[in-house]
Amino acid sequence: METIQALEKVKRTTARVCSLCNQRKAALKRPKTLEQICIECFYNVFEDEIHRVIIENNLFKPGERVAIGASGGKDSTVLAYVLSELNRRHNYGLDLFLLSVDEGITGYRDDSLETVKRNELQYGLPLKIVSYKELYGWTMDEIVKAIGLKNNCTFCGVFRRQALDRGAALIQADKIVTGHNADDIAETVLLNILRGDIARLSRCTDITTGENGPIPRCKPFKYAYEKEIEVKTKSLTLSTYAYFKKLDYFSTECIYSPNAYRGFAREFIKDLERIRPSAILDIIRSGENFRISTTTRMPEQGTCQRCGYISSQKLCKACVLLDGLNRGLPKLGIGRKKECTRENSNNQEQIKRNPENKGPSLHSKHGNIEF
Amino acid sequence: MRLTLEFGGGLELLLKESVKLHQVDVTQKSGEDKVTMRDLLSWVKGNLIKERPEMFIKGDSVRPGVLVLINDCDWELCGNLDAELEEKDMIVFISTLHGG
Numbered sequence A: 001m002e003t004i005q006a007l008e009k010v011k012r013t014t015a016r017v018c019s020l021c022n023q024r025k026a027a028l029k030r031p032k033t034l035e036q037i038c039i040e041c042f043y044n045v046f047e048d049e050i051h052r053v054i055i056e057n058n059l060f061k062p063g064e065r066v067a068i069g070a071s072g073g074k075d076s077t078v079l080a081y082v083l084s085e086l087n088r089r090h091n092y093g094l095d096l097f098l099l100s101v102d103e104g105i106t107g108y109r110d111d112s113l114e115t116v117k118r119n120e121l122q123y124g125l126p127l128k129i130v131s132y133k134e135l136y137g138w139t140m141d142e143i144v145k146a147i148g149l150k151n152n153c154t155f156c157g158v159f160r161r162q163a164l165d166r167g168a169a170l171i172q173a174d175k176i177v178t179g180h181n182a183d184d185i186a187e188t189v190l191l192n193i194l195r196g197d198i199a200r201l202s203r204c205t206d207i208t209t210g211e212n213g214p215i216p217r218c219k220p221f222k223y224a225y226e227k228e229i230e231v232k233t234k235s236l237t238l239s240t241y242a243y244f245k246k247l248d249y250f251s252t253e254c255i256y257s258p259n260a261y262r263g264f265a266r267e268f269i270k271d272l273e274r275i276r277p278s279a280i281l282d283i284i285r286s287g288e289n290f291r292i293s294t295t296t297r298m299p300e301q302g303t304c305q306r307c308g309y310i311s312s313q314k315l316c317k318a319c320v321l322l323d324g325l326n327r328g329l330p331k332l333g334i335g336r337k338k339e340c341t342r343e344n345s346n347n348q349e350q351i352k353r354n355p356e357n358k359g360p361s362l363h364s365k366h367g368n369i370e371f
Numbered sequence B: 001m002r003l004t005l006e007f008g009g010g011l012e013l014l015l016k017e018s019v020k021l022h023q024v025d026v027t028q029k030s031g032e033d034k035v036t037m038r039d040l041l042s043w044v045k046g047n048l049i050k051e052r053p054e055m056f057i058k059g060d061s062v063r064p065g066v067l068v069l070i071n072d073c074d075w076e077l078c079g080n081l082d083a084e085l086e087e088k089d090m091i092v093f094i095s096t097l098h099g100g
């Protein structure tokens, strides 16, 4: 009886065999071509694509120390897994490790940090957790104590933006990689257009940013060309890969997405995509093709005199805020009340996630994690 | 009909019992001898979801960005809402909207 049932089941779900290997049963649609393929071939296609993106775009050089920005979420977990596989398989010669940021918020990051600690063992990648305390001398809890709940979002926004860079510098990384995918970049294009943020719009489609800064960042899933063919990895692909590979990741925020603005963009894009499947790639392309008039004055980029971080001012925003904190004048440097809705307002393009929802009230309003 | 449901990517947080795996017994609608994905979705909405059903269901289907697998096969290859379920099937719902 069981076998008959099993057979029927097979019959029902295997209308077709995989169009790549012509052997195993098709289980998935290939994201770009919509061919029906099996899970094994899906792995191969995905891993080969990432490999080619890395090679064609010269993302790495042998011997480099590469920090994988690891939040414990799906994207960075897939990135850590795939990159360590490819590094072995194709002898990239990279010295890979996981880099996580602990903001020092009691009960907030604990679960996702536990996930990253398991990933360290699962993938055999050394893990470095840098804390706000280490980076800034203050935990987020202490900052909140000093300034109250009202303005803390200015601090966590600014501090988060810099934390990965500072953490990577601390452990002498040559490069940072993050798990941003095509959906993220499409959202960012849309948000930058809505905000009229031209400087960021022009950068946000690049696969590598900050090449002039101390530590370049690259996003192998985000966007790249490979022999004229665009390769963009979508969130759905990463989720599918993580599910079938049984990767251990932490589903943070999701649902209560505290950042309404980005949440709205995401929802909007998903609805567009339902009507027009190419919507995500179209938005990215339009962002890329945006031409900025040569007479437009762009903010000049320099570096912070104190910490060396990219800044258009003498002191970067983090150093100004720290100054205030350390001198007991925490309000110093909090000029704009709207900081929370302008989540991307720094010089280095970074996309934010809105992870925890279960976090304490101080994150109920915004709570972005910076990977 | 006994089914195994798995919720992931944060969808599990919407449920009354916030765990990933659920063994459930879905009753057929009276007069019907089969359970389709359409039936299952409305059953899940009525029986398992505690809050914010709109994060899971949109219209009569799942919200865009939710990955659905029937016995580890993309439900789009099995007939989407019209896919007929069978005893001991395993259905997976994963929100793909968030990463990090």
Ligand SMILES: [Zn+2]
Pocket: A018, A019, A020, A021, A022, A023, A024, A037, A038, A039, A040, A041, A042
């Ligand atoms: Zn195959």
Ligand SMILES: [Zn+2]
Pocket: A152, A153, A154, A156, A157, A362, A363, A366, A367, A368
């Ligand atoms: Zn905040």
Ligand SMILES: [Zn+2]
Pocket: A304, A305, A306, A307, A308, A309, A315, A316, A317, A318, A319, A320
């Ligand atoms: Zn500085």
